[in-house]
Amino acid sequence: MIRQEPTTSRAPEGTAPLFEVRDLTVAFVGESGPVPAVRGLSYALSRGEVLGIVGESGSGKSASALAVMGLLPSSATVSGSVRLRGEELLGLSDRRLARIRGSRIAMVFQDPLSALTPVHRIGDQVAEAVRIHQGVSAAAAHDRAVELLDAVGIPNAAQRARAYPHEFSGGMRQRVMIAMAIANDPDVLIADEPTTALDVTVQAQVLALLETARRMTGAATVVITHDLAVVAGIADRIVVMYAGKAVESGPVVPVYADPRMPYTIGLLGSVPRLDRPGRPLTPIEGAPPDLARLPQGCPFVSRCPVNVPVCRTIEPALEPVARSDRRAACHRRGEIAFGRIGGAPVFPLPEIASAREESPRDGRPAVLEVRQLVKRHPITTGVVLRRRIGTITAVDGISFDIREGEALGLVGESGCGKTTTVMQLLELAAPEEGRVSMLGRDIASLSRDGRKHLRREVQVVFQDPFASLDPRLPVGDIIAEPLRAFGVSLDRRHGRVRDLLDLVGLSAEHANRYPADLSGGQRQRIGIARALALEPRLLVLDEPVSALDVSIQAGVLNLLEHLKVHLGLAYLFVGHDLSVVRHVADRVAVMYAGRLVEVGDADEVFGHPTHPYTQALLSAVPIPEPGTERQRTRILLDGDLPDPADLPSGCRFRSRCPLFARLPPERRRRCSDVDPPLEPRSTGDHQSACHWARDNPILPAGAGRSRTGRSDTD
Amino acid sequence: MGRFLLRRLVHHLVLVFVAVTLAYVLASLALDPRSRYEGRNPPAPPAVIDAQLSEYGVNDEDPLPERYVHWMGGVLRGDFGTTVTGGSINDELWSRALVSLRLLVIGSVLGAAVGVLVGVVSAVKQHSFIDRLFTAVSFFFIATPVFFTAVLLKFGALQVNEAAGETVLFYTGYETPGLEAGFWGTVTDQVAHLILPTLSIALGLTALVSRYQRNAMLDVLNSDFLRTAQAKGLTRRQALYRHGLRTALIPMAPLLAYSFGTLVVGATFTEKIFGWHGMGEWVVDSITRDDINVTATVALFTAVFVLFAALLSDVLHAVLDPRVRVTA
């Protein structure tokens, strides 16, 4: 199928494909009969080529990779054909396949913590990959392992090789996985969600490393991800999967510019983009079908805004799009061009509340004021043999405020202290140091009753919609719980639940369902409804969409936007995804190692970042458009966040700061001696904490969101 | 690590001390040594009984704290006091402790080792005939009380001996009294005595451990790191032995600590039924005989044994799992 497409420039014309997958199907054993996971996937790769397989959870993308490697549990049934240089791999014995795995086809898994054996040393695990295939002595394999670890950027490799996986950070573990994968110069490299659990700066490092690995080994590479922006940056071709099937494929540039399958159009339209902040998002309504009971016809039909009767009866095959080397599985692929059909957009732009009247920021009262907040944690080691070995300062003197009707985005990587900050605020407990006031009342001075009373005013929506709702309670009880805690009568609770469900776009009948019966998007709406039950003034949003598939994320973001305008809510939006924060926030605070390094108006901070860390963060965020993405230069940071128990003197960022590395020694001294305070920058109340701060636009031109531009798009 | 174990030891010692104190107090309150003397024929004068009881430190007319301090003071000096009939506890203690320890140590090591083996085989061959067989047998022995297992074993031994025409398996005592058969003869004799009692406590432990081990191993079978090991080029079997086995052993360490308590109780039944003069038999007899000091002494012995098991399991856990090690 796709193998007939002309190969891209990296491979010489006319050669047989290096790696070919044809009509691959995978089925698992379900509660009631087999459940198909992959339903006929085909692709081919030549040397050095990169294929991106994109899909949401349950699309079958990971199952297809495991099937190729022969790593599925024996209960799964696999059919079709997988050929490496013409040799059929499906149906080989485990012994024969083992000789190919790791030497000719290598794989990098998601979640590198559970993917490494916890009881063996890192060096031994890498050395094992060498020994299995190369028959060298233990000592030689160990030396080679250290070389490999060094090659993938593990500092101090010889010594770190003796460490255990739990002593490595997520990014470092992923480097180890890559070292094992390239140990034997594989022909094919499969990376299954290689950056999913990683922070954005670490993601940039790992993606760069994968690119290096590809160049070192010349391997044909398959990158499996849910992130369209990642594929835009590294892949030559893309396959979009939905409900176990490829629904669109082709070279990345034309697919992104002019997708033909409505699903692809919807996906691209629902991703918030750092370079187009004001653009409204088009959510794809509904959820993917239950694979155990696939409907007749096109699996996307129930979510497709342009479906026609034939879509309900006949499932479209993946067929060529006229005059191109692309394919799409849609009956109407011929009519669709550049996201429009018959002149109208395939996904109509949603109605977004018109911008609220903007009274000047200084005139609005502060909902939350934080001054010099400090929070310390004891550190302990060991699990069974626990002991306290010291104290770390997770939040070290941060100050910010949120005015009425305003959304502050608090961004930073994992471990920077943003979650600690949020938890400290939500506890409504007196801080160890510093001052927190909510609605003008100092938290430290509150009585027990006063504290409970204040709970009404600040509520929270959590990240994980699967964990944030008690699975044992029906939805109605979940939403009514805060009301119950405040002694609202049963009758009034019922009425309020109905209103709240309506407010978040669900119907009253959802009140009798259990969370397990609902999709991720619906659950997150229920989380929002619960948070709104007490009519708070401030909503803390802790990564509210990061656990959702992109197609669903857009709907929730639109709802949050709507609620903010209609209810005049203030948001504290905590996130690591800068594109999402860019979309939601009016103001931004960037956090690093327990400190705020840059604060200000969102347009200012994103458009004219002055702190080298903000600049690096922004540059690391991929943009889902191949043309733009490939022209960007990345500022890559070295290593991980510093150990909070052992921070560098002076500026905390200097151990990773690209600017510091370029400074002349006399200027460097200032960075290592003096801890830089937040100081005002060019305009407004834009502040950053850098001795040598300077404006450095990172995003492609036109990215700034001007006030006028904003009201246009809103 | 060493320092940490020391702290752990202190924590346990406090527990042992409190536990023994409680046992002594409870035994003093619930047991009534006076009744043994009063029921005698001819009746002894009350003053004589009082003097006798006070001498043994079990007179209920004397204040309890005083008796306790007296006894505990003796224990700290290595003197466990006298039995209710006036014999020295020390004389009996060590021989009985050795008898019990022989049973407990061999039984637990054997039980745990076979249990791990059975569990691993069961998991690797999940759903096979052998797995089903092991599962059925394990369930039988988990469900059967030790004293019933022991009676059944005795019953079985009788059949074996009858079939063999001579006594192959002994089911009374831990050696043939007065046997003079040289070194090897004695060893053979003791082993023949050991088999049934050891089996009767080891079987239950094996059954229990094998179920846990099977589950732990099944969990490992689905783990990501096993998949990585295979992706590197190991066959499933190789990956299982090189990466899976040790990880699956980790949950066994805490289990070991808990199961020792059960084991001690099991040993009590075993000793009683097979006529071993160990600690278990002693405690059952001494409770029946209203012997406070012996009861408290056995409580101490048991608590110390459980303490050692807990420490051993801590060490084992740290050896198996680098994640719980503490760098001092």
Place this chain on the structure above:
Amino acid sequence: MSLPTDPFLAADHRLVPSAGGRTGAPEDVVVLGRRRLVLARLRRNRAAMAALVVLVLLVVAAVLGPVTYRWITGWGYIGQDRTALLQPPSAEHWFGTTLIGVDVFAQTLRGLQKSLLIGFLAAVISTGLAAVVGAFAGYLGGWVDRGLMWLVDLLLVIPAFLVVAVLGRGLGEAGWPVLTLLIALFAWMITARIVRGTTLSLREREFVLAARFSGVSVPGIVFRHLIPNMSSLLIIDATITVATAIIAESGLSYFGFGVRPPDVSLGSMIAVGTPSAFTSPWLFMFAGGLLVLTTLAVSVLGDGLRDALDPGSTRRAGR
């Protein structure tokens, strides 16, 4: 990932109606409730179903058996048949008679009744105690946690058998409720630890945080969120404790520290029957067989329940 390793997860992720925005009820998706899923899974487990049937039959026999038997043969567990001393099973005495002519069948049923009663009661008490102690210790942390866990450690170090034997010795004929309490008192500690461990992870779960941040009280969180969310663990554990308690009771009675004559328990019957095991096996074989059958059925059912409630769990297989 699309591997349905855990059928529950698959249910969570797959069996969802067409979702997202304002769409109403699903068109053709049948949502299996958790309870139905569990029942379906349990029903497929043949061993567990057999164990359940056996258990129900045993309970019926224990409750209705004595009355029915007296009606048929006229014998109870106390009366003596002086014409039939130490007789093997016959139509008159189904399981034979003892040395003094007591009907063994009636005794066995009486013993079964006692064992089941003590087993179930002890399991309920011990599991309830474990749930409350473990959940409060885990949720509150700090000195409450340290204190309660110290108590758990202490009870684990105390030789339970010895203490129950010492205390149980002083109990009279009606002492079985106290005996039950004592057994329960020494059976909850390990479960409490597991509950505490689970609570430690649950209390960081977002639904618990959400409840806390919306003003729900500590007991409210413990009883409304924490304990219900451990119900599968607790159900499984209670089942296993039934078996443990029955074994403990019979062991104590075997040594004469538990149920006292003239009342009988399966344990005391085995004790009485053992000396003459080789000459008159009916004295203990029926009691022993029934005891093993009961605990076996309970254990197998517990195992099946775990498979159904908690697929993919690593915890304990029988205790």
